[in-house]
Amino acid sequence: MRLAPGNPMVRALLMVLVFDAIIFGLAIAGMIQVSDVSPGVAALAGGGGAVLALIAAATLRRGWWWLSWLVQVVGIALGLATPMMFWVGGSFAVLWVIVFGLGKRLEQVNPAA
Numbered sequence: 001m002r003l004a005p006g007n008p009m010v011r012a013l014l015m016v017l018v019f020d021a022i023i024f025g026l027a028i029a030g031m032i033q034v035s036d037v038s039p040g041v042a043a044l045a046g047g048g049g050a051v052l053a054l055i056a057a058a059t060l061r062r063g064w065w066w067l068s069w070l071v072q073v074v075g076i077a078l079g080l081a082t083p084m085m086f087w088v089g090g091s092f093a094v095l096w097v098i099v100f101g102l103g104k105r106l107e108q109v110n111p112a113a
Contacts, residue, residue, distance in 0.1 A: 001065060001100070007103050007107060008106070009099055010061065012099045013060065013096065014057050014060055016099060017071060018057055020050075020072075021050040021057070022050075024046050024050040024075065025050045027046045027049075027078055027081075028047065031045065031078075031081045035082040041081070042081065046078065052067070052070070055067065056068045056071045072092065072097075075088070075090075075093060076093055077089070
């Protein structure tokens, strides 16, 4: 599941991944203060997710789409560490699917994209 390289929605998907990284980093504080997760585990989970999102953003144009879909799964899975991430990660996953779907529709309407 990927978009054509010239599709303008690739840039929007890239921004979703960057915002995913920011949210994963901010979730570290929520894990520690709200859910009483140890700082080491919170840093590993949130920081690891943020690094994964940045790597996915960097490799999106190279065709590593599977990594970008994995980031969305990781965002929802962070809800296991702090329940707020079920909602936030799920929201970003829904946003990802909507933008991806719009990109696919754009490719159908304008095959040159």
